[in-house]
Amino acid sequence: MKLSEIRQILETAETVNFVLENGKSVPDHFHVTEVGIITKHFIDCGGTIRNEKVTNFQLWDANDFEHRLKPGKLQKIIALSEKVLQMDDLEIEVEYQSDTIGKYDLGFDGKNFILLSKKTACLAKDDCGNQNHHEQKNTSKLETSCCSPNGNCC
Incomplete structure (x- = not known):
């Protein structure tokens, strides 16, 4: 409102x-x-x-x-x-x-x-790398995403 x-x-x-x-x-x-x-x-x-x-x-x-x-x-x-x-x-x-x-x-x-x-929600669903948000995601993008297991966000 x-x-x-x-x-x-x-x-x-x-x-x-x-x-x-x-x-x-x-x-x-x-x-x-x-x-x-x-x-x-x-x-x-x-x-x-x-x-x-x-x-x-x-x-x-x-x-x-x-x-x-x-x-x-x-x-x-x-x-x-x-x-x-x-x-x-x-x-x-x-x-x-x-x-x-x-x-x-x-x-x-x-x-x-x-x-x-x-x-709460992920605001970067297309960039985050969290596969729970995406059924089809490019694996190379996942590996470079900041929130991927090999990323730099955590």
């Missing part, structure tokens, strides 16, 4: 509820403690330089039972963040505490925002 999509949903929402994919609700008294931009600059296992940028929301179970985040308040937090941080219309990544800080994609089911599990 992009930032523009959550803004549109908040225009008509009566409440702000977050639910994990397993159905467990984020407590009603959560706080959005951060709205920001996270930039990740890295090299994948195929040697490609990559840049990723997301809008980050951090949810916190505050044990502050007297307050509940209303749609209008979240709209104001987002608007201020967009103005001050000059945010683009980026995908939203949500951080939420479980055993450790988890990172989630964001969806919406018509009533609740859904924290969608993120998965």
Whole structure:
């Protein structure tokens, strides 16, 4: 979900509820403690330089039972963040505490925002040399790939 999509949903929402994919609700008294931009600059296992940028929301179970985040308040937090941080219309990544800080994609089911599990993946499927990604791969390419058994990535 992009930032523009959550803004549109908040225009008509009566409440702000977050639910994990397993159905467990984020407590009603959560706080959005951060709205920001996270930039990740890295090299994948195929040697490609990559840049990723997301809008980050951090949810916190505050044990502050007297307050509940209303749609209008979240709209104001987002608007201020967009103005001050000059945010683009980026995908939203949500951080939420479980055993450790988890990172989630964001969806919406018509009533609740859904924290969608993120998965790791090989980003260089054509260059990596991991045969689990390829049925037909040139053996000489495998031997020279950085992630091949004879490669230089590890």
